[in-house]
Amino acid sequence: MIEFRSVRKEYADGTVAVRDLDLVVPAHRTVVLLGSSGCGKTTLLRMVNRMVDPTSGSVLVDGEDVRGRDPVELRRSIGYVLQSGGLLPHRTVVDNVATVPRLLGSSRRDAERRAAELLELVGLDPALGRRYPAQLSGGQQQRVGVARALGADPNILLMDEPFGAVDPIVRADLQVELRRLQAELGKTVLFVTHDVDEAFALGDLVVILRAGGEVAQAGTPTEILTSPADDFVADFVGLRSAKRRLQVRTEGDVRVVVDAGGRPLGVLDA
Numbered sequence: 001m002i003e004f005r006s007v008r009k010e011y012a013d014g015t016v017a018v019r020d021l022d023l024v025v026p027a028h029r030t031v032v033l034l035g036s037s038g039c040g041k042t043t044l045l046r047m048v049n050r051m052v053d054p055t056s057g058s059v060l061v062d063g064e065d066v067r068g069r070d071p072v073e074l075r076r077s078i079g080y081v082l083q084s085g086g087l088l089p090h091r092t093v094v095d096n097v098a099t100v101p102r103l104l105g106s107s108r109r110d111a112e113r114r115a116a117e118l119l120e121l122v123g124l125d126p127a128l129g130r131r132y133p134a135q136l137s138g139g140q141q142q143r144v145g146v147a148r149a150l151g152a153d154p155n156i157l158l159m160d161e162p163f164g165a166v167d168p169i170v171r172a173d174l175q176v177e178l179r180r181l182q183a184e185l186g187k188t189v190l191f192v193t194h195d196v197d198e199a200f201a202l203g204d205l206v207v208i209l210r211a212g213g214e215v216a217q218a219g220t221p222t223e224i225l226t227s228p229a230d231d232f233v234a235d236f237v238g239l240r241s242a243k244r245r246l247q248v249r250t251e252g253d254v255r256v257v258v259d260a261g262g263r264p265l266g267v268l269d270a
């Protein structure tokens with residue numbers, strides 16, 4: 001479990017990235033931080049592994065204030081996946097994934113065996129392990145990034161727009177894969193995105209932030225869609241635009257779901 005207690009972050013130039021934020025990320029759940037650029041999502045994520053320290057308030061991991069933890073040891077115990085993949089370009093894929101197990105004291109052979117298992121776990125052929133990152137597609141690189149983050153078998157995975165740089169089809173595949181992995185592994189995942197569809201696809205809980213790192217609403221996707229807290233939330237998730245104002249139209253004996261502009265989106269089952 002991760003807890004943010006009255007957390008505030010003000011950078012040296014006076015920018016307030018997060019103001020007085022309280023949030024609980026329950027164990028084994030996926031919580032998505034959703035908001036537009038600059039609303040403090042990355043700052044919040046980085047406070048968990050002490051890449052950023054709060055100006056005031058505290059961040060607790062499993063009940064313990066992270067300020068009491070050694071930053072290097074803390075970072076090794078928490079998986080972190082970035083949009084860029086963060087892979088070392090001059091190391092093979094298997095070496096990239098084996099890095100953390102090696103740092104934690106595994107022998108080379110054990111670390112490589114573990115890396116091959118992790119590659120399989122994220123849906124990659126372990127034979128790709130001999131390649132260098134640049135010899136993989138963007139989607140494959142992101143899978144390697146996830147495998148690498150799982151290297152220390154962390155309880156917590158921090159994911160900062162991990163699928164932001166790949167095309168929509170690959171992105172949808174990666175989202176499905178993450179849901180499968182999560183069902184299998186049950187990690188505590190804190191996931192950052194500015195994409196509403198991605199947030200609703202992945203989040204058990206979605207936290208919508210507004211500028212200055214304030215929570216506009218925290219709830220399940222259904223709660224947010226059925227009772228948006230205010231106009232900001234309704235606008236942000238598209239409730240007031242054509243996209244989510246859906247209607248059912250009957251065509252013969254088939255019911256078709258259309259948006260407010262009349263464009264067909266799908267058919268209703270039964």
Ligand SMILES: Nc1ncnc2c1ncn2[C@@H]1O[C@H](COP(=O)(O)OP(=O)(O)OP(=O)(O)O)[C@@H](O)[C@H]1O
Pocket residue numbers: 011012013015016017035036037038039040041042043044194
């Ligand atoms: N090191 C820094 N020094 C000063 N200001 C910073 C620093 N890092 C971030 N900020 C500012 O803090 C605010 C929040 O930034 P942050 O990166 O957390 O937002 P974000 O929601 O993750 O944005 P994006 O979606 O664009 O990545 C922004 O106004 C940003 O300019």
